[in-house]
Amino acid sequence: MKAFQLLSRGGVFDKKRFTGDVQLFNEKRTSGVNATKEPVTELPPELDFFRYTQGGASKRKAPQPVVDHNDEERESKRKRTRPDIDEKEEGPTQLRHRVTTKGNNVPDPVESLDVLKGKYGVPSRIMQNLNEYGYTSLTPIQSHAAPILLQGRDLAAISPTGTGKTLSYLIPVMTSLKSPISYSKQDTGSGVRAIILAPTRELAHQIHNECMKLAQGRKWRIVLLSKATASTLANKSVSDKVDIIVSTPLRLVDSLQRGHFSLDNVRHLILDEADRLLDSEFLSQTQELLSACTHDEVQKAAFSATLPAAAEKITMDALKDPIRVVVGLKDTPLPSISQMLLYVADESSKLPTLLQHLANPYSPPIMIFTSTQPRASSLAEQLILNNAQNVDCLHAGMTNKERQDTALRMKRGECWILISTEVMARGMDFKGVQGVINFDFPTSLQSYVHRIGRTGRAGREGTAITYFTDEDAPFLKPIANVMLQSGSTVPEWILKLPKPSKMKRRAMGRVRRGETVTKDDRIGKREAKRKSYSHPWSHVVIGMWRKYPNPHCSHVLSVDVIDRSVDPNTGIVRTERILGCKQKAPTWILKLLGGSEDAFVREVSFVDPASQTCTITSVNLSLSQFVTCYERIQYTPSASEPRNQTAFSQTAEIQARMALWRNASDRLEKWLAERFEQNAQKGKLGFSVVLRTLWDGKDQQMALQ
Numbered sequence: 001m002k003a004f005q006l007l008s009r010g011g012v013f014d015k016k017r018f019t020g021d022v023q024l025f026n027e028k029r030t031s032g033v034n035a036t037k038e039p040v041t042e043l044p045p046e047l048d049f050f051r052y053t054q055g056g057a058s059k060r061k062a063p064q065p066v067v068d069h070n071d072e073e074r075e076s077k078r079k080r081t082r083p084d085i086d087e088k089e090e091g092p093t094q095l096r097h098r099v100t101t102k103g104n105n106v107p108d109p110v111e112s113l114d115v116l117k118g119k120y121g122v123p124s125r126i127m128q129n130l131n132e133y134g135y136t137s138l139t140p141i142q143s144h145a146a147p148i149l150l151q152g153r154d155l156a157a158i159s160p161t162g163t164g165k166t167l168s169y170l171i172p173v174m175t176s177l178k179s180p181i182s183y184s185k186q187d188t189g190s191g192v193r194a195i196i197l198a199p200t201r202e203l204a205h206q207i208h209n210e211c212m213k214l215a216q217g218r219k220w221r222i223v224l225l226s227k228a229t230a231s232t233l234a235n236k237s238v239s240d241k242v243d244i245i246v247s248t249p250l251r252l253v254d255s256l257q258r259g260h261f262s263l264d265n266v267r268h269l270i271l272d273e274a275d276r277l278l279d280s281e282f283l284s285q286t287q288e289l290l291s292a293c294t295h296d297e298v299q300k301a302a303f304s305a306t307l308p309a310a311a312e313k314i315t316m317d318a319l320k321d322p323i324r325v326v327v328g329l330k331d332t333p334l335p336s337i338s339q340m341l342l343y344v345a346d347e348s349s350k351l352p353t354l355l356q357h358l359a360n361p362y363s364p365p366i367m368i369f370t371s372t373q374p375r376a377s378s379l380a381e382q383l384i385l386n387n388a389q390n391v392d393c394l395h396a397g398m399t400n401k402e403r404q405d406t407a408l409r410m411k412r413g414e415c416w417i418l419i420s421t422e423v424m425a426r427g428m429d430f431k432g433v434q435g436v437i438n439f440d441f442p443t444s445l446q447s448y449v450h451r452i453g454r455t456g457r458a459g460r461e462g463t464a465i466t467y468f469t470d471e472d473a474p475f476l477k478p479i480a481n482v483m484l485q486s487g488s489t490v491p492e493w494i495l496k497l498p499k500p501s502k503m504k505r506r507a508m509g510r511v512r513r514g515e516t517v518t519k520d521d522r523i524g525k526r527e528a529k530r531k532s533y534s535h536p537w538s539h540v541v542i543g544m545w546r547k548y549p550n551p552h553c554s555h556v557l558s559v560d561v562i563d564r565s566v567d568p569n570t571g572i573v574r575t576e577r578i579l580g581c582k583q584k585a586p587t588w589i590l591k592l593l594g595g596s597e598d599a600f601v602r603e604v605s606f607v608d609p610a611s612q613t614c615t616i617t618s619v620n621l622s623l624s625q626f627v628t629c630y631e632r633i634q635y636t637p638s639a640s641e642p643r644n645q646t647a648f649s650q651t652a653e654i655q656a657r658m659a660l661w662r663n664a665s666d667r668l669e670k671w672l673a674e675r676f677e678q679n680a681q682k683g684k685l686g687f688s689v690v691l692r693t694l695w696d697g698k699d700q701q702m703a704l705q
């Protein structure tokens with residue numbers, strides 16, 4: 001049915017009349033479910049992030065076996081390390097979850113929510129809320145982290161993106177707080193008891209929402225710190241009754257410095273995205289907050305999908321008798337994300353490559369990352385100009401309200417393409433993101449892991465494409481390594497690249513790029529034509545569907561309409577067609593085509609009756625690995641005679657992507673530009689014949705009327 005919904009999106013479909021056809025999709029789904037019935041295991045398939053119960057990552061090869069680099073070290077320090085970890089790794093739970101732990105007296109993981117409730121007294125209300133939101137099992141990090149936190153231990157937890165780290169600290173923190181401070185009969189002191197820090201407003205907002213879900217039905221005071229809430233908390237009688245504050249470091253430090261409240265009653269301090277909170281941008285603020293939590297029994301925990309050595313050292317130094325838990329491999333994406341590196345030669349080739357990608361059917365929503373705010377805005381503008389639908393942009397340069405509205409549209413599924421910067425790279429959980437495109441190369445391995453981790457969450461699959469230019473090529477190796485580790489394939493030549501030096505790694509992704517994303521003159525050939533037809537706009541648009549066959553365009557052999565739909569709100573008609581062509585070509589091009597003269601073109605058109613605009617974009621499907629021929633035609637009523645003349649503009653962008661063979665590239669572009677010129681002439685002649693045949697006589701009558 002999902003396939004059916006995708007195919008029929010935007011159109012009104014009479015499901016009763018075509019019951020048989022709809023049934024085909026339903027049946028497929030039912031048989032699919034039976035066919036893929038999982039073996040009965042303790043871990044439900046959607047939480048089996050490592051596809052272990054299925055014998056490896058679906059569609060891709062299973063991840064490399066876990067290499068615990070600390071094995072030898074652990075052996076020698078067995079006394080201070082959990083004594084049974086190596087033996088236990090042979091057991092089914094450890095093996096299946098691929099978890100390694102380090103520290104003194106590590107508590108046993110719990111298998112289920114019921115065990116967690118029975119052993120640690122998770123309140124019934126929280127259990128009920130978890131159940132209501134569909135959480136019936138624990139993910140590996142939750143099984144391991146929750147008992148550790150519930151035993152009051154400090155923790156550094158590393159688990160891949162989208163594996164449920166948020167609940168792994170929220171359940172224990174809320175359980176440990178027992179009841180809201182305003183109801184508590186115990187000596188809970190006065191003042192906020194738990195702090196959750198996150199690097200961005202959006203993530204803090206998301207965590208606050210999760211907290212509120214768990215707290216539903218009880219009068220917890222959980223505050224998302226903002227300018228407004230901070231001034232309310234300046235009133236001591238209010239701040240004394242606060243249970244949990246979720247905040248970014250900057251906002252919280254500001255409140256402390258203004259003396260709004262103090263953190264001396266804090267019993268739980270959670271650093272979400274710890275490595276980001278401890279990087280140079282946030283370090284001093286985070287350290288200030290760590291030292292402001294002065295209660296003797298303060299429990300500290302750090303969570304992230306990545307923890308580079310420097311951040312890990314600072315984390316471990318800040319924790320007391322810590323336990324370190326690593327699920328999967330450190331700094332490695334999940335195998336459910338299919339990753340690909342795509343060579344785009346230079347900056348100016350990125351936009352045509354992206355437009356070509358979007359001209360093919362794709363499953364929304366997707367997220368696209370750029371390196372700067374102006375580039376994100378500019379890319380969004382370009383996509384909108386090129387008819388991409390439901391495009392949104394989110395970056396830190398926007399107002400709070402704009403950011404909130406965009407995030408909401410994304411949550412509601414109204415946004416199909418979200419263009420953003422690093423601000424959305426961490427923690428954000430937009431369900432069902434199908435793919436990520438790194439339009440600009442990430443600036444670190446960690447940034448790569450978090451950006452692509454916006455897809456493939458909670459056991460779903462996703463795809464991640466990273467564009468790289470000649471300038472990015474020296475930094476491919478580290479990314480290629482994690483791709484291999486997580487089961488994606490990497491071209492041989494990338495694996496043979498030398499590892500960049502430490503110095504060089506600092507320059508990763510910091511290429512000087514323009515503030516705007518344009519298809520500038522360096523893009524192959526750009527041709528433009530302007531003409532007019534002496535027929536009214538509506539006649540031209542109707543004639544467009546009868547354009548082939550015609551005597552001047554004998555190279556177009558077939559036209560298949562693969563989708564047509566009408567937007568019920570705007571009345572815009574969207575049509576998607578595949579044109580089959582036969583084109584005489586020089587022998588060397590025929591060789592590229594595998595000896596065939598057959599070529600296919602995908603064409604998408606939008607007819608907007610309100611603005612009387614018809615826009616047709618087409619892109620070559622054949623030879624697309626070597627060249628992009630992106631053509632755009634627009635028909636509008638002519639400015640001088642809008643009732644009976646139609647203006648026509650046609651642009652083509654032709655770009656060969658064979659940077660290693662510049663000579664061949666130039667020759668291919670030249671040949672394609674010549675072909676565009678010939679076809680444009682033939683097209684104009686052929687279409688004139690078609691329009692005359694269809695409307696001659698009728699147009700004159702209409703003009704007279």
Ligand SMILES: Nc1ncnc2c1ncn2[C@@H]1O[C@H](COP(=O)(O)OP(=O)(O)OP(=O)(O)O)[C@@H](O)[C@H]1O
Pocket residue numbers: 047134135136137138139142159160161162163164165166167304305426427428429431453457458
């Ligand atoms: N026990 C569970 N059962 C089912 N789904 C779960 C469970 N725990 C978490 N999820 C879902 O998994 C998704 C990812 O969770 P979460 O955002 O906590 O991941 P994360 O590990 O913190 O990711 P990131 O590293 O990107 O911050 C969420 O949609 C959440 O609802």
